[in-house]
Amino acid sequence: MLEVENLSVAYGKVNVIKSVSFELRPSLVALIGPNGSGKTTLLKAIAGMVPYSGEVLIDGINLRHIRVDRRTEYVTYVPPTISALPDMTIGDLLLSDSSADVALLERYVRIFGVERLLFRRIWEVSSGELERALLARGLARRSKVLLVDEPLSYTDVRYQLVVMRCLRRLANEGRVVVVASNQLNPLLNYVDRVLALKDGKLFINAPLKTGVDEDKLSELYGVKMKVITIDNIVDVVPLDEAKG
Ligand SMILES: Nc1ncnc2c1ncn2[C@@H]1O[C@H](COP(=O)(O)OP(=O)(O)OP(=O)(O)O)[C@@H](O)[C@H]1O
Ligand SMILES: [Mg+2]
Numbered sequence: 001m002l003e004v005e006n007l008s009v010a011y012g013k014v015n016v017i018k019s020v021s022f023e024l025r026p027s028l029v030a031l032i033g034p035n036g037s038g039k040t041t042l043l044k045a046i047a048g049m050v051p052y053s054g055e056v057l058i059d060g061i062n063l064r065h066i067r068v069d070r071r072t073e074y075v076t077y078v079p080p081t082i083s084a085l086p087d088m089t090i091g092d093l094l095l096s097d098s099s100a101d102v103a104l105l106e107r108y109v110r111i112f113g114v115e116r117l118l119f120r121r122i123w124e125v126s127s128g129e130l131e132r133a134l135l136a137r138g139l140a141r142r143s144k145v146l147l148v149d150e151p152l153s154y155t156d157v158r159y160q161l162v163v164m165r166c167l168r169r170l171a172n173e174g175r176v177v178v179v180a181s182n183q184l185n186p187l188l189n190y191v192d193r194v195l196a197l198k199d200g201k202l203f204i205n206a207p208l209k210t211g212v213d214e215d216k217l218s219e220l221y222g223v224k225m226k227v228i229t230i231d232n233i234v235d236v237v238p239l240d241e242a243k244g
Helices: 039-046 068-073 090-095 102-111 127-139 157-172 214-221
Strands: 002-011 014-024 027-032 053-058 075-078 145-149 176-180 193-198 201-207 224-230 233-239
Touching (some): 002 039, 014 193, 014 201, 039 075, 039 176, 090 127, 102 127, 102 157, 127 145, 145 157, 214 224
Parallel strands (some): 145 176
Antiparallel strands (some): 193 201, 224 233
């Protein structure tokens, strides 16, 4: 169980996350919202990577009381990419993580098709390949809470389904899995719950059925949104009203 209480984050004098509170049981949760609404910042704060006010508890334990070297037992933030690319191979990158479970790492390397990339330098792989390697590394940690940032932005459609199926399975096995994404399709087909941030405030916190609401989503993104459901597949389509 993840409890976030009155969490706020400021970069300098600018408040980016504004007193956000929610509780999540083991489940798969979409974290959506416009660019700059605070999704990445919220995930990083929960993972203790940026300073915050308020509290974050996992299974009743306040993360402020957990030593930094034990934090990965509780929470892992999986980035979509790495900004400064170190001079190492993908294999070194994966093995450099002391908190990874090696058997699990091997499994995810296989599932995400990373085997043939292990001896390549980090800058010698494509964006989607790097993203898949980072996912393999992050998911191999066995953390109780997984915070996955934009896992669908570089991956192709087949791997998008592979990634979402994996995350679904981890949630079914008892983890709290939060996926921040601007890629509403296929994200919304897999999740139990929707959280949305608008200008740093929690704007939607609802189960999928009520969370995916045309009016709410239109207000969230500032464009007209249509929800289409076919054979239990949910898709959300922005309608371009300026288009003739
Ligand atoms: N290190 C930083 N220093 C100052 N401002 C920052 C920093 N990182 C992010 N911001 C600002 O904080 C706000 C929230 O950014 P954040 O990256 O959390 O948004 P996001 O919802 O993840 O957006 P996106 O959909 O583009 O990934 C934005 O206005 C951004 O410009
Ligand atoms: Mg982001």
